[in-house]
Structure formats: C-alpha cells, structure tokens
Amino acid sequence: MLPADFSPLYAPHAPENSLCIAFVGDDLLLTQDNTFPDSAQLAGLPPAETDCLIGQLGEQTCRLLAWPGSIEAPAGLQRLNLRLAWNLLDREQYALATRAKLMLSWDREHRFCGVCGTPTVPMESEPARICPACQHRAYPRLSPAIMVLIHRGNELLLARSPHFRPGMYSAVAGFVEPGESLEECAHREVMEEVGVRITNLRWFDSQPWPFPHSLMLAFHADYVEGDIVPQPGEIEDAAWFHVDALPDLPNSDSIAYRLLQSAINEKKHAL
Ligand SMILES: [Zn+2]
Known part of the structure; x- marks a missing residue:
C-alpha cells in the first residue's frame, strides 16, 4: 500500500535532493541496509536513460532513475530483483518501488510512436510520451x-x-x-x-x-x-x-x- 502522505505526480525532471528509486535493467538498486540510495550514491553512474519525477512523499520528491542492465551497481549498492525485494522492503517502500517499476516499463516501452514510428518525447503536463509527428500520446499501461x-x-x-x-x-x-x-x-x-x-x-x-x-x-x-x-x-x-x-x-x-x-x-x- 502506498504511504498515506504520497501523491502520484509526474514531470520529466526531478530535483537533485529527491528520494531516488533506481533500477539497473529490471533490478532495483538498494543500499546494503535495504533502503533507497541518495543522489550522491548514484553520482558515479553515466546519465540515466530514464530520469523523472514520479511523486511526492510528504515534503520529499520521489525520483525514478534507470540504467540498462549492462551497467554495474556502484560501490556500496546492491542489485535486487523486485520480486525478491518483497521480503527486504517494508510494505510502503515496496509500493513505491512498484509504482516506479510501472512508470519505468511505460517510459522504456514507448520510446517510439506506436502509430508512425517517430521517436516520442515526454510531456511536461501529464504522464505521457507524445509523438511530435502525429501527436499520438502513450500513457502508462495497466x-x-x-x-x-x-x-x-x-x-x-x-x-x-x-x-x-x-x-x-x-x-x-x-x-x-x-x-x-x-x-x-x-x-x-x-x-x-x-x-x-x-x-x-x-x-x-x-x-x-x-x-x-x-x-x-x-x-x-x-x-x-x-x-x-x-x-x-x-x-x-x-x-x-x-x-x-x-x-x-x-x-x-x-x-x-x-x-x-x-x-x-x-x-x-x-x-
Ligand atoms: Zn506518431
């Protein structure tokens, strides 16, 4: 269950000091204490393929970051399949990771327009990727x-x-x-x-x-x-x-x- 003070939001960029929910391939990146890493712990990685705001948790923004599966986890962090994370994260953290994974699947799977094949771009106003050629919008899939x-x-x-x-x-x-x-x-x-x-x-x-x-x-x-x-x-x-x-x-x-x-x-x- 998502935390009571969480609001799902979206923007194609997120503040540096956000709570970072990070993936390498389909694996979650966690600290050795099984918590989400902070920006400093991810600083050594190349630019992320996916990097967006996915919500607000109390006073803190939540940022989704993702790299291809070929990237090695930075020192001090572990790669963990989301299915296995169930026993390591508390229920609210797991729900946040679930939202992040769903948003990641959408971002990865809609890089190109399904109608005309043109590369899509993220919208500022809503969780959608839009085709600049035909205006088709692709939303997260459930x-x-x-x-x-x-x-x-x-x-x-x-x-x-x-x-x-x-x-x-x-x-x-x-x-x-x-x-x-x-x-x-x-x-x-x-x-x-x-x-x-x-x-x-x-x-x-x-x-x-x-x-x-x-x-x-x-x-x-x-x-x-x-x-x-x-x-x-x-x-x-x-x-x-x-x-x-x-x-x-x-x-x-x-x-x-x-x-x-x-x-x-x-x-x-x-x-
Ligand atoms: Zn199109």
Whole structure:
C-alpha cells in the first residue's frame, strides 16, 4: 500500500535532493541496509536513460532513475530483483518501488510512436510520451486481471497453471478482455479454466503487480454447478480442497495468498 502522505505526480525532471528509486535493467538498486540510495550514491553512474519525477512523499520528491542492465551497481549498492525485494522492503517502500517499476516499463516501452514510428518525447503536463509527428500520446499501461476464489461449503476450488512451482495451487485468474466488465470476466474465466458456474461474486481487494504491468482484482464467489474440466494448456490440474487439507499455496507477497487466507480464516472460524 502506498504511504498515506504520497501523491502520484509526474514531470520529466526531478530535483537533485529527491528520494531516488533506481533500477539497473529490471533490478532495483538498494543500499546494503535495504533502503533507497541518495543522489550522491548514484553520482558515479553515466546519465540515466530514464530520469523523472514520479511523486511526492510528504515534503520529499520521489525520483525514478534507470540504467540498462549492462551497467554495474556502484560501490556500496546492491542489485535486487523486485520480486525478491518483497521480503527486504517494508510494505510502503515496496509500493513505491512498484509504482516506479510501472512508470519505468511505460517510459522504456514507448520510446517510439506506436502509430508512425517517430521517436516520442515526454510531456511536461501529464504522464505521457507524445509523438511530435502525429501527436499520438502513450500513457502508462495497466492491464487489469481478475482472480476468483470459488467456495463450496468448506471446500475451495484451486487450480494450477503449468508455470507454477511444483505442488502449488491457487485461485482461478485471467486478464480482462477489451470491452468486458470485471464481473463478466470473472464468470468467463472461471467457465473457461475450470468449467463451473459461479454466483454471488464478492469484492475482496486489489494489488498492483508490476510484472510487467498488471492490476490484480480479487473476488470471492460461490459455486453453482458443473464438474471441474481443466482448460487444456492453461490449467494442469484443478480440484476441490477442504480447508483442512490444502495444497502448497502462493507466496505471501501475492494477493492470491491474502485472498486464500481470508477464506481459510472465515471457514475455520465457522467450523
Ligand atoms: Zn506518431
């Protein structure tokens, strides 16, 4: 969760004395104490490829800086994959790093106009890169994805995708199609991936997931009918699990973990 005194802002330049959230390739640069570096610690590096203001934290501006992956980390700093930073940063720092990573993906991926191929330039007035030839504007991208945990009494329907680590199961999830509401997506994804009908869709929570630019939107739902039929190629296995006999679950940095825990706590409390 972003700090309460944080405001997302954007400008294509940031003050020198900002809080620096810096990346080399896709890795975060952190001090040995797992804090964000200051400008002086980054001074030995060549000019950054991405260098912009991404927000205000209390009295302090927040600056995103990024270099290509071929650059070595300066002395005293460590390179750390953002996925691994979950256990090292506090929740608010991690949320700031997540925002920075999402802004970085946008800046890196829109160097050229998607309409006419001309190099784009950052706008001063809003977080957008504009094409000087055709005026097309590219904004930071977010891809909404839904996650649905299906309940049947004291059982939960869990599925595993072929790319999960061995033995791990999770809730059903998938990207929202253009033109589709979140609710339509939830019903469609559940039917496609495991072949059952659901009802009573209940909002749980959301989480930005910067790998590369998802926004996960999680729901609980109740089972109506249908036998489980795993979708070929997408779902390796799916089954009903009693809350007292659950398989290996996702890591605690994911909204899937919190969604599952909320259901487990509710059911164990009711038993
Ligand atoms: Zn253009």
